[in-house]
Amino acid sequence: MELRIYESVEATDYVAYGLRKDKGDSWRRTIKGDLIGKYYTVHSYQNDEWSEEAPGIFAKAVGISGGRAAIIDIAKANPEGWADDLRPAMTDKTDIVVYETHLRDFTMSPVSGI
DSSP states (O other), rough: OOEESSSSSSSSOOOOEEEEEOOOEEOOOOOOOTTTTOOOOOOEEEEEOOOOOOOOOOOBBBGGGSSEEEEEOOOHHSSSSSSOOOOOOSGGGGOOOOOOHHHHHHSSTSSSSS
């Protein structure tokens, strides 16, 4: 596994770091320094070839088109007033309405406009 750190979402140059196997299916690497505002991708070497770069499954934020993970301070990413926001009061758990959709389902129609 390899981790690539980019200075910006559009950058072509990167610094590569090898990752070491951790518990389960996780891979790990500690990098010293302030990486806030930079971007990263990961990719793996399997069957004698490198996979496509991807932001990885643990990304909390991504850049343009989701191709690279953004390194952010999640506490500073909240909009003004976020901590004071209150959810609507519900007297019964059946008052909750949850919708789920998949991006492909939402955009695959030729008339979706996307």
